[in-house]
Amino acid sequence: MPTYELFYWPSIQGRGELVRLALEEAGADYVDVARTRTGMAAMMKLLGGAGPSLAPFAPPFLKSGSLVIAQTANILMYLGERHGLAPKSDAGRFGAHQLGLTVADLYVEVHDTHHPLAADLYYEDQKAAAKRRAAAFIAHRMPKFLGYFEGVLSKNGGRFMIGSRLSYVDLSMFQIIAGLSYAFPRAMKRRASRYKGLRALHDRVASRPRIAAYRASARRIPFNEDGIFRHYPELDA
Amino acid sequence: MPTYELFYWPSIQGRGELVRLALEEAGADYVDVARTRTGMAAMMKLLGGAGPSLAPFAPPFLKSGSLVIAQTANILMYLGERHGLAPKSDAGRFGAHQLGLTVADLYVEVHDTHHPLAADLYYEDQKAAAKRRAAAFIAHRMPKFLGYFEGVLSKNGGRFMIGSRLSYVDLSMFQIIAGLSYAFPRAMKRRASRYKGLRALHDRVASRPRIAAYRASARRIPFNEDGIFRHYPELDA
Numbered sequence: 431m432p433t434y435e436l437f438y439w440p441s442i443q444g445r446g447e448l449v450r451l452a453l454e455e456a457g458a459d460y461v462d463v464a465r466t467r468t469g470m471a472a473m474m475k476l477l478g479g480a481g482p483s484l485a486p487f488a489p490p491f492l493k494s495g496s497l498v499i500a501q502t503a504n505i506l507m508y509l510g511e512r513h514g515l516a517p518k519s520d521a522g523r524f525g526a527h528q529l530g531l532t533v534a535d536l537y538v539e540v541h542d543t544h545h546p547l548a549a550d551l552y553y554e555d556q557k558a559a560a561k562r563r564a565a566a567f568i569a570h571r572m573p574k575f576l577g578y579f580e581g582v583l584s585k586n587g588g589r590f591m592i593g594s595r596l597s598y599v600d601l602s603m604f605q606i607i608a609g610l611s612y613a614f615p616r617a618m619k620r621r622a623s624r625y626k627g628l629r630a631l632h633d634r635v636a637s638r639p640r641i642a643a644y645r646a647s648a649r650r651i652p653f654n655e656d657g658i659f660r661h662y663p664e665l666d667a
Numbered sequence: 668m669p670t671y672e673l674f675y676w677p678s679i680q681g682r683g684e685l686v687r688l689a690l691e692e693a694g695a696d697y698v699d700v701a702r703t704r705t706g707m708a709a710m711m712k713l714l715g716g717a718g719p720s721l722a723p724f725a726p727p728f729l730k731s732g733s734l735v736i737a738q739t740a741n742i743l744m745y746l747g748e749r750h751g752l753a754p755k756s757d758a759g760r761f762g763a764h765q766l767g768l769t770v771a772d773l774y775v776e777v778h779d780t781h782h783p784l785a786a787d788l789y790y791e792d793q794k795a796a797a798k799r800r801a802a803a804f805i806a807h808r809m810p811k812f813l814g815y816f817e818g819v820l821s822k823n824g825g826r827f828m829i830g831s832r833l834s835y836v837d838l839s840m841f842q843i844i845a846g847l848s849y850a851f852p853r854a855m856k857r858r859a860s861r862y863k864g865l866r867a868l869h870d871r872v873a874s875r876p877r878i879a880a881y882r883a884s885a886r887r888i889p890f891n892e893d894g895i896f897r898h899y900p901e902l903d904a
Contacts, residue, residue, distance in 0.1 A: 484758075484829065485818065487765075497758055504764050504768060524736045527738070531771075535775075538772075542783075546779075548799070548800065559784060562785070566784065585716070585722075
């Protein structure tokens with residue numbers, strides 16, 4: 431019996447990747463349930479409210495003993511406490527979670543660059559609106575989020591986003607820089623000099639032994655056009 | 668010196684209202700800073716990163732002693748622990764927060780019904796896209812969220828969303844039913860019979876002594892078309 435069961439869509443990085451990175455860096459014993467033979471059925475059952483307790487609204491969710499925790503930032507807070515991946519003081523805990531929730535906000539906005547009208551319409555059926563939304567995202571929102579994160583990192587000394595050692599927030603920053611560079615390579619290249627601190631943090635996280643091993647493994651699903659970060663050249667700068 | 672200073676936009680309910688409701692139900696000593704004479708300047712200064720610690724990305728944020736906490740759900744979690752407005756067990760704490768984050772997700776989607784393309788464009792400049800997004804919201808997303816919350820309430824016995832006494836989640840449900848009924852009166856009326864539990868919960872919260880007193884006071888800002896829940900008849904069912 432593994433310590434954790436992670437439930438998330440089996441063919442994308444998506445929001446679940448933020449949890450996978452934390453589990454991998456922690457060296458935790460986990461199974462990515464929906465990628466096993468009978469896992470999708472088990473996930474859909476729990477999503478349908480078949481569990482004994484509070485049902486999740488959507489994946490990802492994490493089973494840890496009898497606890498079932500949903501919402502990405504909530505899961506990261508839980509894992510952060512248990513695996514030393516978050517500061518312990520009140521200012522540190524609530525601060526790390528504040529940053530985790532700001533990451534979650536950015537994820538919604540990245541998703542909506544390709545799905546501005548409805549999540550259940552095809553991209554092709556909302557392409558004109560997607561072009562307008564992506565242009566606004568690249569011009570205003572992406573610089574606002576990344577400028578904020580760069581400022582937080584710099585104010586904290588440049589090595590970690592919060593506290594004096596690695597936290598789940600640093601792992602999430604790695605994923606954001608990787609994802610935005612995949613989705614919007616031209617826009618990210620143009621502004622590379624503005625986010626030097628975040629790019630260096632991305633590189634440091636990428637080369638941590640457990641993260642490097644994870645990235646080289648089949649457990650890391652490649653970016654693709656079913657996920658949150660999608661590369662549609664017509665939406666890039 | 669009040670116990671808490673709340674920083675939020677002074678002319679709308681918005682996300683800050685979820686915090687105001689918790690502070691009011693707790694009977695907490697707080698000041699709504701941006702509604703005081705020099706408050707807006709103080710808020711903009713902290714938003715610009717002038718504080719000694721982690722800057723907020725956006726309002727609302729709460730000052731409690733030397734702690735400054737941003738992100739609505741994060742603030743509610745903090746107040747919930749301190750004022751008995753959340754269960755104390757792990758399952759209860761993480762469960763309440765999971766629901767708080769699902770409320771936050773719904774808020775984003777409600778906002779995007781009138782601003783699907785860009786937050787910095789006028790509604791009038793994205794009206795056609797807003798009509799499509801609002802139609803999808805009313806047809807698919809609103810029933811999905813409300814159906815989920817109704818199911819959670821019913822599974823927990825029908826009186827409270829989680830645990831065996833009032834929590835901040837119940838206060839947030841009051842606000843969601845009030846807000847959606849303001850923004851989409853026809854859509855909400857059509858489906859009234861599906862959300863009987865949530866409507867009864869709304870009424871119970873509304874008549875709690877401290878909430879009733881708050882609603883009758885000038886501290887409660889009326890709904891208006893600058894907030895998250897806006898009544899544009901052309902976006903209703």
